[in-house]
Amino acid sequence: MRHTALYQPLAALFISLPLLVAAPASHAQANPDASALYQALGNQAGIGLIVDDLIVLVLADARIKDSFKETNIKRLSQLLKEQFCVLSGGPCKYTGDDMKLVHDKLGITASQFNALAEDLQIAMDKHQIPTSTQNKLIAKLAPMKRDIVTPKM
């Protein structure tokens, strides 16, 4: 009896092992669009180029550049790449701080938020990202507005 008690879970494990191995493929089939946006943006390399251009545009944009005077741009660039990768369904991890915490004391206005979104669209245009793909990334970023923009008193 003691043996059966031990063998049963073991047998169950061996029976389910092939199912577990097959799981990633069937999951991908069930949800083929999970990383479609990530791919449409050109995967990690494409996102890297877009963010590099975004940073150049932001730092030249009179509407927002002053906010970044004391910012570690290398860190910002790395974290934006991670964040866009995660948001678009790519195989990344965001290792930065919470958006509300980071932007809380910066006094960012809604127009400044929109200015950055505009710069992002320009950067994506430069890399021939289709408008429909651009809109999908912007739509993923839009809900962050409430954490980034400082409410008016």
Ligand code: HEM
């Ligand atoms: C969709 C819009 C935005 C996204 C996704 C975003 C994302 C980020 C990320 C990932 C970081 C790095 C967090 C960290 O260091 O752990 C960051 C930092 C920062 N962001 Fe934003 N941001 C957005 C809008 C803005 C806007 C509109 C401004 C100002 C005009 C701004 C100003 C800053 C500044 C100054 C920092 C550096 C803060 C510090 O080093 O203490 N951000 N942002």
